[in-house]
Amino acid sequence: MKIVSRGIAAINFDGDILFINEIAETLLRSYFPDCVPRRLPKDLRRHIQNQAIAVGGPSSSAPLDPYIVKTEFSELIVRLNFDTQARQLTLIFEEKVERTKTDFLVFRADGTRVRSAVLDGQG
DSSP states (O other), X not given: OEEEEEEEEEEETTSOEEEEXXXXXXXXXXXXXXXXXXXXXHHHHHHHHHHHHHXXXXXXXXXXXXXXXXXXXXXXXXXXXXXXXXXXXXXXXXXXXXXXXXXXXXBOTTSOBOOOTTTTTOO
């Protein structure tokens, strides 16, 4: 089962973050531990610049390749959308985390499992 979290950020054409929600900030810290707060990681900035060049600049309507980071149990996909009127770029952060039923088990203080109709296939 995959759990999906989504965040959003907007940057101007100079790469300055204009807006970032809490989920996107959390994902940046998780996948880029060396990332400076309120700044995009160097690799992501480079990807954005390369995409702008590849599609003929921010005024192009050509599709942009997402930026993808994979770990053992999850992946982060950052989708890019240029807005030429607002002269900004919207980044959609999408994290997909692989989970199993045991990730959702709840135990009492004595170590016994709390029954769950959903996890037991009855919900």
